[in-house]
Amino acid sequence: MEDLGENLKLMVKIFRRECHRVLRSERTTIHGADGMLMLLQLAMAEVSKQHAGEFKVALSDVLMAWKHLLLDKLHLPPPDFARSENYELILEAYESSLKRSNAVDLVDILSMYEQLRLVDSDPGEPVSPIQMFEFLSGNTEVSELPDSSVPSTPSRASRPSQVKLAVRRVFCSYLSLLVNAKNDMALALTLNVPDRALGRRAFTDAKHAAHDGSTSLFLAVTSFVRAVQLGGKGYAPPESDPLRKHVKGLSDYVQFLDDLEEILGEVPDPSACGGRLVGAVRALLVKGRGGGDGVCVAAEETAKELKETIRQLQASGADGRSGTGISPARPRAHAVNHCTALGGRDTVKLLMALLDQEALAAPCRNKAELLSEDQPVLSGEEGTCVLGLFRSPEVSTGSSPEPLKSRVQTRLDLLKPKAKVGGIRSQFACTYEDEDEPLSRVLEFPRQAPEHLNTPTGPEENTYAESSSTSSECPNKEQSAVRRRGGAAALGPRSGNVRDGGASAGEQTVARAQQRKGNKRKQADSSDQHGGAENEPPQKKPLARVSVKMPGKRAGGKAASKKKLIAGQGTLTGFFRV
Incomplete structure (x- = not known):
């Protein structure tokens, strides 16, 4: 050696x-x-x-x-x-x-x-x-x-x-x-x-x-x-x-x-x-x-x-x-x-x-x-x-990599902003709770008019009476609508649409319907006073015809001229003379 x-x-x-x-x-x-x-x-x-x-x-x-x-x-x-x-x-x-x-x-x-x-x-x-x-x-x-080519297991002593x-x-x-x-x-x-x-x-x-x-x-x-x-x-x-x-x-x-x-x-x-x-x-x-x-x-x-x-x-x-x-x-x-x-x-x-x-x-x-x-x-x-x-940190798994075009498209899809699509509510939506707060609750917008607008006062009481009489005259349409509203009220408030507490859903629905009818009656009355629909221009009132008897040579003419004229008759007579 x-x-x-x-x-x-x-x-x-x-x-x-x-x-x-x-x-x-x-x-x-x-x-x-x-x-x-x-x-x-x-x-x-x-x-x-x-x-x-x-x-x-x-x-x-x-x-x-x-x-x-x-x-x-x-x-x-x-x-x-x-x-x-x-x-x-x-x-x-x-x-x-x-x-x-x-x-x-x-x-x-x-x-x-x-x-x-x-x-x-x-x-x-x-x-x-x-x-x-x-x-x-x-x-x-x-x-x-x-032979040293045979590997041995490392021990603590070595x-x-x-x-x-x-x-x-x-x-x-x-x-x-x-x-x-x-x-x-x-x-x-x-x-x-x-x-x-x-x-x-x-x-x-x-x-x-x-x-x-x-x-x-x-x-x-x-x-x-x-x-x-x-x-x-x-x-x-x-x-x-x-x-x-x-x-x-x-x-x-x-x-x-x-x-x-x-x-x-x-x-x-x-x-x-x-x-x-x-x-x-x-x-x-x-x-x-x-x-x-x-x-x-x-x-x-x-x-x-x-x-x-x-x-x-x-x-x-x-x-x-x-x-x-x-x-x-x-x-x-x-x-x-x-x-x-x-x-x-x-x-x-x-x-x-x-x-x-x-x-x-x-x-x-x-x-x-x-x-x-x-x-x-x-x-x-x-x-x-x-x-x-x-050895590189990224150890290959042996499988072929995804094509570059697919990887780029996947990356673009991840970066693309996704619009929130609102789902269609079913007829049984009232039995579920919304995942997010409704927009009106987030922005704190009032869903119903103040109480002083819903309570009829003054002339609106007659309107309310007329609407109630009208509803009694047409029981088939109005009562069926009330039954539907009442049925919805019986099921309970739909989530996100009615606040907790206060009046029930049925009462608020009837009040809003009556309020809308009162507003329509007011508009109809105002349109009648102005002579037609609110979209049509106002028409001029026709002048009343006044018959004036000319003094004749007949007998009794002097007696007729001596009669007392009504107010404004003299002015009109002078107008026609011109």
């Missing part, structure tokens, strides 16, 4: 020295066994989302695909069981995620070793494909244990070690972002650790922004925060940007990484700078926690171990000072400030050596603890499960 470990370290050292010959970026990071398995799980879940509609995958399917992946990449005979469905798409998604994250795995390093080694000084193949398969599968660590492994991954992820800003898994493990109110919804919004901009998650988040900080009409993101809801948490996250970048550029000694970076991450994790908290204890132990490892790497010259001089972040000749461009180079090389050593660590024995969504809660209410973070 010791020889295999030393050979793996030699292989990675040669790759790091000569990687500029085969890779475009010198800050390429390496995924170990655990990182490769987590990436494979994400690739399988993505393929399942495209074909089955659900972003999830069974643990047994991941372990089967894991063996096929290792044997195929190492060019070894395949296992005796069949490949999983859509295996070619899964392999393509896995390689694509590695390329997008500017990372490689240990199998890729073994494949590139023949191109990178120097024939004279470097040894031949230090690790065989079979040894690499046994190491990545976890079979070379302890031979007595059964919880402290699981918390420590999760905290160690968070430390290495923060340091990895200083080396490789395209590492999406590192951002997923650190975005909400400690709690910044950046849960699955915030991570999904950041993932969509990165997809739309064809960039990494870290660069998408950083670009958004920089645009908010610059402000102004031409720089600020629009109000419709989903990341607007997470400005505070994203700003805190970017600000902490800016603080780490300042430490990286200010401290010239690589060992001291690495120790300060680890101390800053430890202070962030233990802030607000008690001394007996599990995360706090794991953070203290992990920080101490990483500081010791950095000191040993610096002492052994693993940062590459004795190599060819090729190192990450090499400044260009036309750099404006050459000294500033050189700042932090040695520390970045030291951090890369630290991350390479972490990638060569033995794989996790319990694959269920590594891949299960039941991860330890380091902050907030959710665990640090990568699969749970990459």
Whole structure:
């Protein structure tokens, strides 16, 4: 086991020295066994989302695909069981995620070793494909244990070690972002650790922004925060940007990484700078926690171990000072400030050596603890499960969605104001109560005339007497109407139409009928006095004819003229003479 470990370290050292010959970026990071398995799980879940509609995958399917992946990449005979469905798409998604994250795995390093080694000084193949398969599968660590591909149930005794492994991954992820800003898994493990109110919804919004901009998650988040900080009409993101809801948490996250970048550029000694970076991450994790908290204890132990490892790497010259001089972040000749461009180079090389050593660590024995969504809660209410973070909050049910036209029409129907349609009252409506108050009661309008108008006084008494006599003359019509009113009164007042208390419904109905008849009689009398209907114009009265006897020559005329004239006869006589 010791020889295999030393050979793996030699292989990675040669790759790091000569990687500029085969890779475009010198800050390429390496995924170990655990990182490769987590990436494979994400690739399988993505393929399942495209074909089955659900972003999830069974643990047994991941372990089967894991063996096929290792044997195929190492060019070894395949296992005796069949490949999983859509295996070619899964392999393509896995390689694509590695390329997008500017990372490689240990199998890729073994494949590139023949191109990178120097024939004279470097040894031949230090690790065989079979040894690499046994190491990545976890079979070379302890031979007595059964195959590690069989998942076991997490127990309470393994919880402290699981918390420590999760905290160690968070430390290495923060340091990895200083080396490789395209590492999406590192951002997923650190975005909400400690709690910044950046849960699955915030991570999904950041993932969509990165997809739309064809960039990494870290660069998408950083670009958004920089645009908010610059402000102004031409720089600020629009109000419709989903990341607007997470400005505070994203700003805190970017600000902490800016603080780490300042430490990286200010401290010239690589060992001291690495120790300060680890101390800053430890202070962030233990802030607000008690001394007996599990995360706090794991953070203290992990920080101490990483500081010791950095000191040993610096002492052994693993940062590459004795190599060819090729190192990450090499400044260009036309750099404006050459000294500033050189700042932090040695520390970045030291951090890369630290991350390479972490990638060569033995794989996790319990694959269920590594891949299960039941991860330890380091902050907030959710665990640090990568699969749970990459899953969108809206989980598909598997059924086809409703057509867009139907959804739009349903939404318009909900927003359209609905007019209240009054129902038709039946003949039995008097036996039910109205649900709403009648309009006359809400507006407090009087339903009947005041009592002084209903009581006949003066000349209206005769009218009432005449109406009563008329009703006695026509007993058939009036009495039948009274019987109907009386029957309605016997049934009781209809809801919402009669006030409680006072006169009964029958008496008020008779009084209103008599009042209407009196008003009609008054109108008829007034129309007779004016000589006709009220709508016809008044006619002039004809003048009375007056016969006037002219005085004649007959006898007795003088006697007739001597008679006394009536009043106005003389005027009329004079009128006719003219």
